[in-house]
Amino acid sequence: MPRRGRDAVSALARALLERRVIVVCGSGGVGKTTTASALALHAARGGRRVLVCTIDPSRRLATSLGLQQLSGRPRPIDLRRFGAGRGSMSAMVLDVKSTFDALVLRHAPNEASRRRILDNRFYRHVSAALAGSHEYMAMEKLLELAADDRFDLIVLDTPPTRHALDFLEAPDRLLDFLDTSVLKWFLRPYFAAGRLTIRVATRTGAAALKLADRFLGLRFLEELSEFFLAFEGMYDGFKERAARVHALLRDPSSGFVLVAAPSPLALEEALFFHRRLAEKQMPFLGFVVNRVHPDPARDDRARRAPWGSLGPVAVEPDLAARLLAVFRDLQVLARVERRAIARLEVDARDRPILVPELEQDVHDLRRLAEFGDTIFGGVALASRPAAAVAR
Amino acid sequence: MLLDDLLSRRLLVLTGKGGVGKSVVGAAIALAARERGRRVLLVEVASPLEAARRLGAGPSHGRPTEIQPGLFTVNLDPAAVMEEYVRHVVRIDLLVRRILESPVYHRFFAAAPALKELMLLGKIMVLEEERTGLARRHAWDLVVVDAPATGHGLAFLKVPLAAAEAIPVGPVGHNARRILKLLRDRRRTALVIVAIPEEMAAVEAVELHRLAVDEVGVAPAAVVLNGCHERRFSDEEEVEILRLSAAGLRGRLDEGVPLEAALRAGRRQVRRRKLTRFYQDRLRRALPLPLVSLPFLFREDLGLEELHSLAARLEAA
Numbered sequence: 001m002p003r004r005g006r007d008a009v010s011a012l013a014r015a016l017l018e019r020r021v022i023v024v025c026g027s028g029g030v031g032k033t034t035t036a037s038a039l040a041l042h043a044a045r046g047g048r049r050v051l052v053c054t055i056d057p058s059r060r061l062a063t064s065l066g067l068q069q070l071s072g073r074p075r076p077i078d079l080r081r082f083g084a085g086r087g088s089m090s091a092m093v094l095d096v097k098s099t100f101d102a103l104v105l106r107h108a109p110n111e112a113s114r115r116r117i118l119d120n121r122f123y124r125h126v127s128a129a130l131a132g133s134h135e136y137m138a139m140e141k142l143l144e145l146a147a148d149d150r151f152d153l154i155v156l157d158t159p160p161t162r163h164a165l166d167f168l169e170a171p172d173r174l175l176d177f178l179d180t181s182v183l184k185w186f187l188r189p190y191f192a193a194g195r196l197t198i199r200v201a202t203r204t205g206a207a208a209l210k211l212a213d214r215f216l217g218l219r220f221l222e223e224l225s226e227f228f229l230a231f232e233g234m235y236d237g238f239k240e241r242a243a244r245v246h247a248l249l250r251d252p253s254s255g256f257v258l259v260a261a262p263s264p265l266a267l268e269e270a271l272f273f274h275r276r277l278a279e280k281q282m283p284f285l286g287f288v289v290n291r292v293h294p295d296p297a298r299d300d301r302a303r304r305a306p307w308g309s310l311g312p313v314a315v316e317p318d319l320a321a322r323l324l325a326v327f328r329d330l331q332v333l334a335r336v337e338r339r340a341i342a343r344l345e346v347d348a349r350d351r352p353i354l355v356p357e358l359e360q361d362v363h364d365l366r367r368l369a370e371f372g373d374t375i376f377g378g379v380a381l382a383s384r385p386a387a388a389v390a391r
Numbered sequence: 392m393l394l395d396d397l398l399s400r401r402l403l404v405l406t407g408k409g410g411v412g413k414s415v416v417g418a419a420i421a422l423a424a425r426e427r428g429r430r431v432l433l434v435e436v437a438s439p440l441e442a443a444r445r446l447g448a449g450p451s452h453g454r455p456t457e458i459q460p461g462l463f464t465v466n467l468d469p470a471a472v473m474e475e476y477v478r479h480v481v482r483i484d485l486l487v488r489r490i491l492e493s494p495v496y497h498r499f500f501a502a503a504p505a506l507k508e509l510m511l512l513g514k515i516m517v518l519e520e521e522r523t524g525l526a527r528r529h530a531w532d533l534v535v536v537d538a539p540a541t542g543h544g545l546a547f548l549k550v551p552l553a554a555a556e557a558i559p560v561g562p563v564g565h566n567a568r569r570i571l572k573l574l575r576d577r578r579r580t581a582l583v584i585v586a587i588p589e590e591m592a593a594v595e596a597v598e599l600h601r602l603a604v605d606e607v608g609v610a611p612a613a614v615v616l617n618g619c620h621e622r623r624f625s626d627e628e629e630v631e632i633l634r635l636s637a638a639g640l641r642g643r644l645d646e647g648v649p650l651e652a653a654l655r656a657g658r659r660q661v662r663r664r665k666l667t668r669f670y671q672d673r674l675r676r677a678l679p680l681p682l683v684s685l686p687f688l689f690r691e692d693l694g695l696e697e698l699h700s701l702a703a704r705l706e707a708a
Contacts, residue, residue, distance in 0.1 A: 027409060027410075028408065028409015028410055029408055029409035029410015029411060029592075030409075030410060033591075034591075121557060122557060176498045261410060266410075296652045296653075296655065296656045297647060297648065297649070297652055313640055313641075313642030313643070313644070313650050315635065315644065315650070316631070318628075319624070319628050319631060319632075320644055320645075322623055322624055322628065322657075323632070323644060323653040323654065323656070323657045324644060324645055324648060324653060325623070326623055326653070326656045326657055326659075326660045327644075327648055327652065327653045327656040327657075329656075329689035330656045330659070330689070332689045332690065332691065333689050335691075336691055359662060362590075363590040363591070
């Protein structure tokens with residue numbers, strides 16, 4: 001049985017009070033950062049000590065928190081106006097490079113190998129650009145933050161991915177890349193002996209090496225090779241941390257919130273991510289669909305006045321025609337969205353939490369609080385009985 | 392005329408926050424260029440054929456496909472582009488197959504730093520330079536690129552810069568420098584920043600402009616503000632809507648349309664229009680660029696007809 005809308009809301013509200021880690025995922029432009037911040041604020045107002053961490057270098061979180069600047073360290077946000085009581089809220093932006101550096105410092109066996117990595121040109125230029133490094137460092141940071149007893153709840157806003165899958169799998173891919181056994185396979189024989197001889201076991205290996213040489217040139221290969229050799233010995237430590245992150249994400253004290261816009265494409269992505277979570281046995285908390293346009297004729301307030309009983313009113317004809325056109329436009333929009341959401345309900349067997357389009361853009365704390373109230377206060381939009389969904 | 396300026400370049404790269412409708416804007420620009428008689432190639436990157444589908448195209452299988460006279464689309468898949476490059480470099484079929492089948496290749500390609508982006512930009516450069524026929528004319532007058540929404544700002548365009556610095560010699564470093572040169576050539580290349588009239592998108596548009604100028608050195612040519620709510624009521628009518636709302640009149644405007652609900656829809660429209668206006672003014676003040684507004688379209692699906700109407704807006708800008 002799918003949950004009813006009200007149940008989905010109360011489940012999420014409960015999670016905000018009980019869980020330790022909440023990961024907020026979704027494709028770009030669906031209001032993910034805003035949702036993550038609003039959930040964090042709501043939990044803080046409920047008395048928890050919350051940290052919200054975003055990956056986005058474009059400082060979107062800072063904007064929505066009404067702060068000029070956020071740094072790589074948790075920064076407390078003044079909640080006095082919100083009656084948070086014992087609760088508190090801090091925010092930070094993930095600094096990919098410094099998290100990577102910290103990881104190296106943690107795992108390097110000695111000062112020399114530390115320097116070898118940090119000074120390596122390849123590392124300096126591309127560690128932050130490695131495919132998956134944002135995702136990997138987000139996970140790494142999460143592990144560190146989850147152990148920080150200044151906070152009861154960590155809300156992690158994830159990088160917007162075109163393909164939601166990337167977020168869960170990128171860390172593994174990066175680890176695969178750093179697995180020295182892979183590149184050593186064709187790089188090490190090249191340089192380990194300190195002279196440039198091609199001694200590789202297979203013809204394919206030789207061809208791959210030749211290819212790499214043609215691609216990248218000798219000097220870069222040397223640096224690349226040094227980079228991997230420097231990571232040797234640290235790899236086991238990395239792997240162990242990654243295993244702990246996976247365990248943390250699967251733990252019942254964690255949970256995923258999937259955010260979407262009411263467009264078919266964004267909902268499809270959310271559904272896809274939902275399936276992946278199930279496959280990976282990671283706890284799913286619920287869908288949040290932002291900026292939903294309710295059918296203007298079926299809105300709460302319209303229902304109070306049953307229009308069957310209403311007579312025509314005199315409105316200037318030009319204005320009436322224009323009002324009607326605007327009304328019809330909104331109906332089309334509402335219909336398109338309703339269809340897409342209904343499909344998600346059927347496919348995911350779950351009732352999403354629908355957040356109606358707000359009157360104002362959310363870009364300060366007060367609006368964030370209102371956003372949270374909209375999610376947790378009114379469930380009218382999502383309260384159609386479950387039986388209404390064809391099964 | 393904005394379009395004159397855009398069409399004087401050979402490469403347009405669209406950028407903007409996710410969800411602002413870059414692919415629709417890209418398709419509209421391509422269509423407008425074609426109506427002016429240009430041969431246009433619209434490049435999408437690993438997208439589920441969004442813009443091309445709206446233009447009525449089927450799958451392109453990685454090759455430019457002419458979907459209307461003079462209008463071509465191609466959907467680049469990073470893995471396929473990489474394979475093509477391997478074939479080009481190695482040339483020996485058996486070896487190519489062995490390399491492409493080897494797990495090392497796949498693991499390397501999956502995570503190698505920015506390799507995908509570099510390969511894609513390389514391919515875009517090749518397309519821009521492609522010549523055809525006996526006269527060796529440019530195959531396309533204009534290449535429009537819907538850059539992937541990486542979510543990391545201009546990460547996609549910063550790749551050649553990082554590669555050029557990290558790889559001092561060899562063909563990859565050489566190509567990275569060539570790509571960088573193309574991106575920085577103001578006569579050939581321009582960035583089009585796409586935004587919508589909302590706070591986050593506006594902030595990001597300004598940030599993208601700064602990064603483009605300061606860090607990549609590519610010239611932004613225009614801001615396209617998509618999804619704008621335009622004036623639907625006169626000033627007097629807007630006042631009248633508020634008056635009628637406050638009066639709490641009961642009644643219906645039309646069959647199934649309560650007046651109260653229609654007035655609410657009207658107030659929403661006015662609010663959105665004002666917000667649109669606010670962000671138009673703000674972006675005009677913040678960015679030294681021409682700004683074009685495209686309307687929000689209330690449609691079941693955006694197809695060729697809607698794209699033509701957007702193209703006409705660009706032409707009129």
